[in-house]
Amino acid sequence: MSMALGILARFGAMLVLLLVNGVMLIYMLRKVLGHLHLRIGPNRVGPFGLLQTTNDVIKLLTKEDLRPASADAWLFNIAPFLIFVPSFMAYIPLVFGPTLAVTSLDTGLLLAFALTSLVPLGVLMAGWASNSKWSLIGGMRAAGQQIAYEVPLLLSALGPVMMAGSMDPVKIVAAQSGVWLGFIPRWFVLPQLLAFVVYAISSQAETQQTPFDMSEAESELITGFANEYGGMRFGFMYLAEFSNTFVVSAIGTMLFFGGWQLPWVATPAWLAPFVFIAKTYTGIFVMMWARGSLPRFRVDQMLSFCWKVLIPVSLAWVVVWACVQRLWPVVAMAVSR
């Protein structure tokens, strides 16, 4: 297959995955929240309400593209793309199967985190460019929150990276094959439990879900930074939010839960993407579960929790694990002698 065709095929696959993901995740959110709240969720449009999101997307596409007259036109128009495009590009390092990945990069994980860290820039831009006080507060909060929580997100990922010895997601997943002591799958979540907890909390905050959704606190700021956006511009930002959720959950699956591998049995290549997506969606389900049950933190409580608790803990864990990993062969050899 020629190189250009290959690239086009991968790009197309990523786009399809992004859109289908968005549709499925929005439907899943509404259904999960519905059942948590003693109601049903969408059930009218299509069987079990499955066509609800497609109808919503069509509605958003056909809406008028409004912009407040006093908003900064350039930045107002660009901000949704700055939120959406990095989330889309973050699909690049994801590994769906033993041979199914867009590309294999030595610094794939770093690329993913670098791309998701562009999103707060877009949020801040959207909040400021709307020229509305409520959007401004939302944008400022997002800037503070998302930028702060990227640090523990990255630090907590260092543990599995040290265990696998590489930042390439393909190698990280490959390092989790096999079993310990004959029956425990060699998934990094067990030795890295603390890092996993920090990663889970940080990813909930990165994707702005309750209890960390201060920047779009619905009962305070209505939609926060996205107040003045309507139609498909809002649709892009909404889609990007779900795409982000998928990306952080997928990275968590790859780092801690063995990626596309089934425990104890060898995974056939055709089954691998389904296993990966199933694991990712389970992680997303847990995030939505927390979202529907908990109240939200206040901004200063959330930020002090990040700076004073999560970052020291994850830093300490990195140091501890580095020592353990260095000294373990020495200790093992000393013990076996």
Place this chain on the structure above:
Amino acid sequence: MTDEPRITTPITAEGTTFPGPLPCGLRCIPRGVDELATEHLVLNMGPQHPSTHGVLHILVELDGEEVIAAEASLGYLHRGIEKLAESRRYHQVPTLLDRADYLSGLHSETAWALTVEKLAGIEVPRKASWLRALLMELNRYASHLVWLGTFGMDAGAMAPFLYIMRDREMLLDVIEAITGSRMMFNYVRPGGVAADLPAGVDAKIRAWLDVADTYLDENDALLGGNEIFRLRMKGTGVIDRATALAFGMTGGCLRASGVDYDLRRDVPYCAYPELDFEVPLGVRGDNMDRYDVRVGEMRQCIRLIRQLIDGMPEGEFSGRRSRVLKVPAGECYAAVESPRGELGIHLVSDGGFTPYRMRLRSPAYFNLAVVDEALAGGLIADAIVTLGSLDIVLGEIDR
């Protein structure tokens, strides 16, 4: 359009400098929010906002996230109820009062009935008093449920709002069976009530009582037991005892600040002298105390409803049945303990078929006045939560 010139009353600021020390520890003279200053951000919360309960417009002056000053701008729900009452007969006024405090209409109706009966010297049969107390307690529980759900939503938890709706539907079914309506009752009349308890309502109430404790425990665990919620509520929105008394607050807000005053126990009316209940009290007057006091009141409601339905006497449900009532000239005041506080009606009568002047002393009106004091110094997130904890209903504030 009429040709008469519109009279605009000059409300001028004469002598607005106050020389002495500020009363009751007020931070500063409440002149309102300075909209022309540019160092601070002046934000309009409302009147359309997912969180201000009703059409309430609050101006907040922000320094970043901190609230420097706050001012409530009212009147978006003003319908002239007090003026309209002057042209309604005594049995027609409850329809207006239902729409004042729409979450606890039976309390307003009972206050009106008590005032008219006091001035006109009408006797109320014992069963009618018990029926009034039963409906008031059911209404109080339903109103507190709405407060609980919306308070959770202010804090960000969406689940409790739908959980309380499950309980509230059972209660509204009961109320509809008795009064004929879920919200605008027109049930309590001067002289008694409109109708007796129908057959089958007893079983409905007992069915509800069976699950009420469990449902309340669930709702309380979802919110009050949640660590994030407690972190947000403890220590925020503190209204101390002196401030609460100075601003004329009553009800749960006053009790949360440590003042032990409940009209049901201290100035009893209807069936309350014969009923046994406790009055929960707070200590610090922060949001958590107001939450605990109201949830405690809900538990006492369950206890009271059980006593009321067990001890419901036999007898007439209304003393006088005629629709036309002429009240002798004079003035009278009677108050009930509504879910928000002391709801009083001051009636001035000139001996005719319609009241000369009806003044509704609405508790939320006075509870809201503290917003200038209580919101300053906190963050805007605390402001939202403090407003929710005051349990205001704009219908009775604006009338």
Place this chain on the structure above:
Amino acid sequence: MPATQPADILRACGIPFEASTEALGDVVRLEAAKVADTLAALYESGYDFLVDLFATDTGERIEVTWHVRAFAEHADLYLKALVDYDAAAPSVWHIYPAALYPEREAAELLGMTFTGHPNPKRLLTADGAEPFLRKSVLIRTAKEVRRPS
């Protein structure tokens, strides 16, 4: 608290008044100009809670009522004063901050002023609204508004 005790306080202040006990309760009628001093004295002697403040149009003048309560004894007291249309009564916000909103409301709905109020803006009605709690402002049906006879 028996009706004599507020009377004692007022006599001690040298303020002319009329006390009576009616269906309403203990009522003290006095001059509008003296109300602030009276309430200050009453506040000192235990009437620490303002229950309500409202005004009524008697047809010739405006009657303002201050309803205060001594919390400890559950004793209510009503002060009444008569004020001319568009005239002034003293504001008591510095004794009872609870008076802040009711004074604004009475001022706009009956057409009078309270001197010394720090924020004397309209509370419930928009600019240009008549002081409609006055008896001179009639309640009209929608038809009468559209087609005055």
